[in-house]
Amino acid sequence: MNANWLLVDTPETVRRAAEHLRKASVLGIDTEYDSFRYFREKLCLIQIYAPETTYVLDATADLDFSFLAKPLKSKSVVKVLHAADNDIRLLKRDYGFEFQNIFDTHRAGMILGFQQLSLNKMIREFLGVELKKNKKMQRSRWDQRPLTAEQLEYAIQDVTLLPALYEKQKAALREKGFEASAKEAFAKIASASWQERAFDRRGYSKIKGYYALAGEQKELLKKLYVWRFERAREANCAVFMFLSDEKLAEIAQNIDNIKDILSPEKYQRYGNDLKLLLQAGGRPV
Secondary structure, rough: OOOOEEEEOOHHHHHHHHHHHOOOEEEEEEEEEOOOOOOEEEEEEEEEEEOEEEEEEOOOOOOOOOOOOOHHHOOOOOEEOOOHHHHHHHHHHHOOOOOOEEEEEEHHHHHHOOOOOOOOHHHHHHHOOOOOOOOOHHOOOOOOOOOOOOHHHHHHHHHOOOOHHHHHHHHHHHOOOOOOHHHHHHHHHHHHOOOOOOOOOOOHOOOOHHHHHOOHHHHHHHHHHHHHHHHHHHHOOOOHOOHHHHHHHHHHOOHHHHHHHHOOOHHHHHHHHHHHHOOOOOOOO
8 A cells, every 4th residue: 555645534634635735736536436335326535646645535524625626627737537437427516526637547548549448457558567456345335434444555556656657648649649639538528527317218128027027017017117216316225226126026016915025124114105106096107
């Protein structure tokens, strides 16, 4: 792990990070978020590397990170990210930040003709360094505190070498005459904005066993499918974790046994709601 790092989870550490970061001309940036358990991705960490120090900002804490607005928008500060689209979308969604002068090492690798574009591959190719990263960390509980030493090491590795990678890729783009096309691509990425999860209107037909259901059961499953999407969105819970496809199909076939199908907690909270939905007056799709 990089010896110089700071977990920013108090007003005092926010002050220290702000003081250092406002002086930097190149920043390495990454985020950790949970898109597995939540309906809307939950931003959990913001990692920023400035010369010699990595700051790990706790996005789950009630802290003021508005000091980042100026460097993120500044044309004179290079922001280096890898596969920046989601990072930028989430930072815009949660903090309203604007981005200018970004450099995306994933897109740079693509423009340079590389087929394998992971951060590990890019760092190995351009810097000759082998990152030791546990891929299982990608789906670890970034939303839980305290963070483990392994989580912190993973998060810090993601940004520490980004400025050095930027220098190498920038030189390669210049050498091949790709600077203009790269700049255009980076500007487009910087303009990305977060969009609400789209509703797949025919997703119910993809549920296993749908076509074996009777006509009335299919209609019930359609209603249940819409209901689940709306309730999962309200609870900010991943759709499949809120109620599985298997449970939806089971309810559609056994509407009188909802209590036996749902967990006690789910039944207590949503049992009456479901009964009303599945009656003749339930809202149609």
